[in-house]
Amino acid sequence: MSKDAQQISAIRRFSASIISVALLVISGTVGYMYLENMSPLDALYMTVITVATVGFSEVRPLDDVGKIFTMTLIVGGTGIFFFTLTNVAVFFVSGEWREHWEQQRNERMLRKLNDHFIICGFGRLGSNVAEEFRIKSIPFMVIDNMIDNVLRARDEGYLAIKGNAADEGVLIDAGLQRAKGLIAAAGNDAENVFIVLTARNLKPSLHIVARADCEESENKLLRAGAQKVVMLYRSAGKRMANILIEPELEEYLDELSDANNLNLRIAQFIVNENSALVGKSFQEVDLYNNHRINVVGYKLPGGELHTTPRPAEIIQKNGTIIAIGQGGDLEMLNHLTQGEAQK
Incomplete structure (x- = not known):
């Protein structure tokens, strides 16, 4: 089971437990009011001390019907009550409530994003792109299909969602129609081709930059709709050659491109x-x-x-x-x- 599915399951268990206890308390209160002619407060008091098994005395002596109802409430309700307490404790201690809150926060922030960039893939390249955007105060969000990468991005303060960036629904959730551009930085060229195809089909005017590892993929990505393809090994090769040939120029360019300098x-x-x-x-x-x-x-x-x-x-x-x-x-x-x- 995926992390998202586990979180949804935990929230459903938590909600069902709370609802079960509420229905149990309401049923017990109504039962005492009807069978023993108690006031609402006395009936609620009797219900709570019964299901909690605290051992306090009864409000008044019960008749036979009231005793049978109380035993039924103990047998049927005590298990539900303590099962709910366990689920509530697990929900808060395990941090699932925090993940749910962060998910809701992400969704609220996503709805506010406009003219942003979408980074598809939070590996070494994607994380460096995100850092550049952060330094230059450019709005962006991250999509990755690995929950560990999504959590790492969120830990760094970035807006991130889990999903396959080649899926139309995921891109729409990421606000593609309001986005300014997209960076296809997934781990392999085939993924990036599908991401570019999907994004270009959804928004023909979108500016798209993609990464590629091999020469054959460059033309495929361009035909798929990328305006620019970055060949990592080609760029690294040129950079290494320039460092050896003109180290002073490379140092100047580093200073120029580093927002922390100058x-x-x-x-x-x-x-x-x-x-x-x-x-x-x-x-x-x-x-x-x-x-x-x-x-x-x-x-x-x-x-x-x-x-x-x-x-x-x-x-x-x-x-x-x-x-x-x-x-x-x-x-x-x-x-x-x-x-x-x-x-």
């Missing part, structure tokens, strides 16, 4: 038609001197990329500015490109 980020911004930047040259807007922002690339609306835009190049609507800067400065550039007033 507070620098690299980001891209699409220029809205209402932006004050439209129609001006990079020399005119002088983003470096005015806003401490380094422009490292500019993509024309047609898709052509200029890695080093000329000072005289004109910024067009729907063009994309790629820049490096600190968080607050990049936020200012975002307002400029969207044509919003500075906040």
